[in-house]
Structure formats: structure tokens, C-alpha cells
Amino acid sequence: MSNPFESSEFIADPSKLSLFIKDIAVKAEKKQVVKFYSQRFLKRKIKKISLSMQAQNYIPIYSYILNFKKHKLTNKAWENIETLVLKLEEVFEKISLNNISLSYWLNFNKNKPSEILTKDEQRINFLINFHKRRISAQDLKKTIGTFALNPFELSNPRLKEYSQSQIKILAQNAVDLKIPAKPTLREYINKHGKDRFSIYSAMREELKWLAMEITADLRINFLKIAKILIRRKIIEKQSDIFKFSFDEIKKFNK
Amino acid sequence: MKFIFEELISFGKKNCHGEYRILTNPSQILNFKVKNKFFLLTPFLFPDYVLLFPKIEAILTVEGSILSHLAILCREYKIPVLKIKNVLREIPEEGVLTIDYKNKLIKLTNEK
Numbered sequence: 001m002s003n004p005f006e007s008s009e010f011i012a013d014p015s016k017l018s019l020f021i022k023d024i025a026v027k028a029e030k031k032q033v034v035k036f037y038s039q040r041f042l043k044r045k046i047k048k049i050s051l052s053m054q055a056q057n058y059i060p061i062y063s064y065i066l067n068f069k070k071h072k073l074t075n076k077a078w079e080n081i082e083t084l085v086l087k088l089e090e091v092f093e094k095i096s097l098n099n100i101s102l103s104y105w106l107n108f109n110k111n112k113p114s115e116i117l118t119k120d121e122q123r124i125n126f127l128i129n130f131h132k133r134r135i136s137a138q139d140l141k142k143t144i145g146t147f148a149l150n151p152f153e154l155s156n157p158r159l160k161e162y163s164q165s166q167i168k169i170l171a172q173n174a175v176d177l178k179i180p181a182k183p184t185l186r187e188y189i190n191k192h193g194k195d196r197f198s199i200y201s202a203m204r205e206e207l208k209w210l211a212m213e214i215t216a217d218l219r220i221n222f223l224k225i226a227k228i229l230i231r232r233k234i235i236e237k238q239s240d241i242f243k244f245s246f247d248e249i250k251k252f253n254k
Numbered sequence: 255m256k257f258i259f260e261e262l263i264s265f266g267k268k269n270c271h272g273e274y275r276i277l278t279n280p281s282q283i284l285n286f287k288v289k290n291k292f293f294l295l296t297p298f299l300f301p302d303y304v305l306l307f308p309k310i311e312a313i314l315t316v317e318g319s320i321l322s323h324l325a326i327l328c329r330e331y332k333i334p335v336l337k338i339k340n341v342l343r344e345i346p347e348e349g350v351l352t353i354d355y356k357n358k359l360i361k362l363t364n365e366k
Contacts (some may be wrong), residue, residue: 012279012300113330120304120327149302151278154280160300166284173283176308177331178359201326208301209322 011152013020016155017222020246021088021215025152028092030245032100054097055104061094065206075216078225078253082217091211098204105197115198117182119205123147124174131171137164146216154219155242225249255345255362259336259353262320271352272311274362276342277303283357297323297342299335301323312353316340319347326361336360 026188036051070081130136185202226241274293280302291311297317312334328335352361
């Protein structure tokens with residue numbers, strides 16, 4: 001089986017700086033593909049068994065999501081970035097592992113819809129509630145403020161940075177979506193829901209949400225570094241930071 | 255202009271016809287206002303397009319697989335997803351298309 005995820009394409013028009021996030025995702029994906037898929041017959045058989053065993057047990061990834069702790073940002077931007085990158089690598093490894101199991105269950109479940117409310121659907125529910133004036137823009141920013149369009153592109157602003165009119169456009173486009181009533185991942189698992197495809201599909205979104213939050217924190221810290229570089233007269237404006245590679249930025253740390 | 259497609263997810267087999275738009279980057283959604291349903295042409299199945307679902311008739315993508323998160327959601331909301339060759343740079347950003355399911359063909363025209 002070939003790799004069906006194509007993580008190399010997951011950032012649209014990546015800036016030079018964001019390329020390192022793409023590299024993290026691709027590296028994590030390759031690692032899992034090597035682990036579970038092989039061209040050689042005997043090895044392929046053994047790996048198939050280990051894939052099946054891996055796919056049966058969703059608990060390790062689910063526990064990881066439940067116990068995930070966000071890194072508390074300090075005033076030291078360089079150190080924050082180092083820790084956040086490690087966290088991001090960890091989350092992308094889980095996403096790749098989760099994807100492997102998801103592809104396994106797809107073979108048994110080609111046309112059944114997911115039984116779990118995904119993070120995307122929850123986010124749209126918030127936008128609909130904002131559009132219907134059940135929640136304010138401030139509430140929206142508190143709940144899904146780290147969301148961004150093309151979220152792994154560091155130069156893209158997060159929803160908490162959007163203007164009121166931009167949020168309105170987002171909400172207007174989504175408002176007519178009829179989201180079916182479904183349990184959240186936690187509710188589904190607590191009720192002993194059995195559909196593994198739904199579970200792995202929902203867990204992927206939860207993990208991507210964690211990666212999105214880490215990316216939002218990375219953005220904050222890169223913008224802090226940009227201010228330092230402006231003071232040192234290395235760049236003129238904050239957005240110039242996205243024109244450097246991650247390695248180039250590391251060299252400015254002195 | 256005509257080109258063939260491969261179905262990733264499909265729900266109707268009836269030929270359909272309507273306006274299309276090309277979106278190459280999900281950030282474009284922030285400036286995107288449409289009244290009627292449209293066919294979305296995109297290089298990749300970016301998950302952010304879920305925000306446009308109420309307006310999307312079908313998605314025509316150059317890259318992506320049945321396991322892409324957007325494809326999974328499309329299946330749930332009964333939005334067809336078709337895989338096409340990369341013609342996005344050769345065609346206007348807006349126009350009208352017809353999907354001929356029987357012959358697996360997409361035909362682009364300028365008339366509405």
C-alpha cells in the first residue's frame with residue numbers, strides 16, 4: 001500500500017520559515033510508513049500483523065490527547081521555540097501513527113459516515129452561533145482563537161487577530177451547514193462506541209488541533225524575535241521574519 | 255476545453271452543470287463571497303474548505319486521497335470529490351463547467 005496522506009502538500013504556498021513545519025510532518029510520516037509498510041514479502045506479512053494490532057488499540061493515542069499539556073510560554077522566545085518544536089514533532093508523530101490506523105480501518109468502512117462530532121464541526125458550530133448572535137466575537141476568539149486558515153503557515157494570522165468583518169465572512173459562508181447531532185470524541189468513547197474509523201478520524205482532528213495550537217504559539221514567539229531583529233536593524237518589519245529559514249533564525253540567537 | 259476525471263467520492267451519476275471557481279490557497283476564503291452554489295477547483299484537499307460546504311456543489315482536486323480529512327467530511331455531507339489533472343494554470347479563475355459522468359469528462363465553457 002502506498003502512503004495515502006500526502007503531508008508534503010499540507011501547507012499552501014509555504015513561506016521560507018514554515019518549511020520546517022512541513023519537514024517535521026513529512027519526517028514523521030515517513031517514519032511510520034517505513035515501520036508499517038514493506039516491499040519484501042515476509043517482512044510485509046509481519047508488518048501487516050503489527051499494523052492490525054496497532055489499529056485495534058486506540059487507547060495510547062487517546063490518552064496522549066487527554067493528557068496533553070500545553071507549554072507555558074515564558075519571556076524567552078528562543079527557548080520557547082525550542083520546546084514548542086519538540087512538542088510539534090511529538091504531535092506529528094502521533095498524527096502519522098493515527099493516520100496509519102485510520103487507513104487500516106478505511107478498508108472495512110468505505111462509505112459509513114463518522115459517528116463522532118469532529119473538531120471542524122465543533123468549530124463551525126461556534127461560527128454559526130456567532131452568526132446567529134448567540135455568542136460574541138470575543139467569546140469566539142476565546143474558544144477558537146488559535147484557528148487559522150492554512151494554519152501551519154506561520155505568517156498567517158490566527159482568528160484572534162481577524163477583524164470583525166473577516167470573522168463575519170467566515171461565519172456567513174458556513175452558516176447554512178446542517179451539522180448532524182453527534183457525540184464528541186470523549187462522549188463517544190465513554191459510551192463505549194465501537195466504530196474505530198470514527199474514533200481514529202476524530203482523533204486525527206484532535207491531534208491536528210493540538211498541532212495548530214503549538215503553531216499559534218510558535219507564531220507568537222517568532223513575532224517576538226522579529227521585534228528583536230528590528231531593534232538590531234536586521235529586518236525592517238515584523239513580517240520579514242517569515243522570509244528566513246528556521247536555521248537562519250537560530251543563528252541570530254546570541 | 256475537456257478533460258477526464260477519476261472519482262474519489264461520488265454521489266450522483268447525473269450530469270451536472272454550473273459555475274466554478276478556482277481556489278489555490280484556503281486564505282482566499284477570507285475574501286470570498288458567493289451567493290450560489292459552485293464547483294470548487296483546487297490543487298489540494300485543504301481541510302479549511304469545510305467552511306464553504308453549504309456553497310459547494312462538488313470539489314475537483316488535483317491532489318488528495320480518499321483518506322484526506324476533507325474527503326472524509328465530503329463523504330459525510332454528500333459532496334462529490336473528483337480528481338483531475340493539473341489544468342488550474344491553463345483555465346480562467348471563474349467560468350462554467352459540465353460534468354459528464356458517463357464518459358468521465360469535464361467540459362469547461364464560458365457561457366452561463
